[in-house]
Amino acid sequence: MAIFAQISDTHIGGSDESVERTRQVMEHLRTLRLDAVLVTGDIADHALPEEYTIAEELLRDERPMAICPGNHDAVPEFEKLLGPTNQALRLDDLTIALADSSVPGHHHGYLADETLSWLDEVLSERPDVPAFVGMHHPPIELGIPYVDQIRLREPERLADLLSRHPHVAGVLTGHAHTAVSARFAGLPLVVAPGVISTCLTNVETEAEIPVSYDLPPAYALHIFDGRQLVTHFRPVFLKYS
Template identity: 70%
Template structure:
C-alpha cells in the first residue's frame, strides 16, 4: 500500500496569507499519524515567478518524506524554479510505485501543453519499471470540469497524453491541480484527480466576469491518495 498527500496552488507571494496557509498544510501533513510515503505539489508554486518566492517555497516544503513538485502557469521562470526546487520534470521511485510530475506550463499563457520534451521524459520514466504501477501528474487538468473559465485554460492537445497513457499499461491515474477545487473524472479509462487549492477555494461553477468566484476564507485543503491492490482511493480534507 502507498499513501501520499497531494497539494496544489500554494501561490507564494499572492497574498499575505499564502505563506501561513502553506505552513499550516505542511505542518498538518508532517504531523499525520501513520504512514505517509510522499507529498506531491502540482504547480503554481510561486505567484509572480520571483526567485525570492521560490526560496520561500523551498523553506516551506520541508518534510521527512520525499516532496516532489512541478510548475504551473504562474511558474514562468524555469531558471528560478530549478535553482530552488529542482528540475521542472521530477520522478519519485518508491519501492512499489513510480510518481512522475511533468511540466505542462506554456510561456506567457495560462492554458497547458505537454510538449515533446515532457512527453519523452514521461515515456522514459514510465518505461523504466513497466511491471510497477505509476502515476502521472502535472498542473493543468486534461478533462473538462464543468467550470467554463477553468475549462478554457485546461491542458491542450489531450490526445498526445492519451496516446502516452495507452502505451503504458502500468499507469494507474493522473493527478493535477490548477482549478483550486477538488474534482475527479476519467481519461483513457484512468482516474483523474484534481487537488483542491491551498491559497484559495473555488466556490461554484457559476462565473463572474469571466472568473470563478473563490474564497480566501475557507481553509486550505489537500488530497490524500491511498493506492492498494491496483485501486486508488482519494480522501479530500480541509486543514482547519
C-alpha cells in the first residue's frame, strides 16, 4: 500500500497569498502519514530566483518528494534549487516518475525526445513494480477552453510509450487548477487541484479567464494498493491570525 499526496500550481510570487497558501498546505501535509509528496509544476509565477528561494524553503519535507516544472517555471532557475526537471522516486513497491513537459517561452506542453527517453529508461528499470507517470500538462481536453488550448501537444507520443510499459498504473498532472478524474491511454488520469486558485468550467462561470481565488487551496490524496488507484481531493481551509 502506498499513500502519497500531490499538490500543484503554487505560483509562488504571483501574489502575497501564494506564499501563505503554500505554507498552510505543506503544514497540513506534514500532519499526514504519507509515503511521498509530489508537486506537479508551476512552482514559481515569474520564474524569478527569489521565488524559487521561497519555494525551496516552503516545499522542504523529510519524506520522499518529486517536483517537476510547469509553464510558469524556467529550467535554469528551477534546477538551481529544486533539482533536475525530470525526477523519479523509487519506493519499495512503487515507482513515480515526474517528467518535464514545459516548453521555454510557451504555455503549452510537450515531451521532448530526451524526456521520453529518460521516462522510458526509468520505467524499464523495474518492470515488475507498478509505476505512475506525472507531468504538468494534461494530455487530454478537460472541457475548459482556457486550459485546453495550452494542454500537452502530441499526447500520442506519451500514449505510445505507456503502451510499452504495462506496469504503469496511472498518469498524474496539474496545470488546470481543478480536480479532475479521467482516462488517458486506457489508464486513470488524475489532475490535481490548484494551490493558488481554482479554474472553473463554463457551466460555472461565463468569465473569459475562469479563475477563482475565493475557493480554498486543495490537494490530491492518492491511495494505491498495488492494483487500483483511489484518489481523494481535499481542501485546506486557511487560518489567519
